Amino acid sequence: MIDIPASRLLLSALFALQLMLPLSLAHAAGSTVVQLKWRHGFEFAGYYVAKERGYYEEAGLDVQIREAGPGTDSVEEVVSGRATFGVGSSSLLLARKAGKPVVALAVIQQHSPYVLITGTFSATDSIQNLLGKRVMLDPMADELLVYLKREGVPIDAIQRQPQSFDITDLTSGKTDATSAHVTDQAFRLDQIHF
Structure with a gap:
């Protein structure tokens, strides 16, 4: 079934x-x-x-x-x-x-797979803790930009880094937070007990 x-x-x-x-x-x-x-x-x-x-x-x-x-x-x-x-x-x-000749044929996913992952988190942390921090953002994750703005974290208030798509940049401390797909990088971090 x-x-x-x-x-x-x-x-x-x-x-x-x-x-x-x-x-x-x-x-x-x-x-x-x-x-x-x-x-x-x-x-x-x-x-x-x-x-x-x-x-x-x-x-x-x-x-x-x-x-x-x-x-x-x-x-x-x-x-x-x-x-x-x-x-x-x-x-x-x-x-x-922007004028690109594209159309949406269907909405397959109802929710965005994008998440922001940080190295440490406690019950008192909030998204505002990213102010002034190094953050890698996927250039296709526009919904995260909207989320940050809505939550009071303007893009110019973070140290935006180019997205390397290498999760070890987070685990080694090269960045404080990174955008990721919950279906991929978050799973890989769980596998290494990060």
């Missing part, structure tokens, strides 16, 4: 497949590339299940699911033609506003 979250992921993938059907003729000779916004992981399960069960193939699509790495921008991958579809974040809205 499929649990509710898994069934929602499958339904989302099927919905995305329906949206892709008209493209099957346009891409009949080549691959349809779906650019993920991060590394392969459970958050993209619907895409993998649809591929594994042959749904894309039944629609005449040769779908390649491509993981992202540090610095990969799924919007740029689509706009440049290196990908047919991209899995993005709320940054897609800003890209559209």
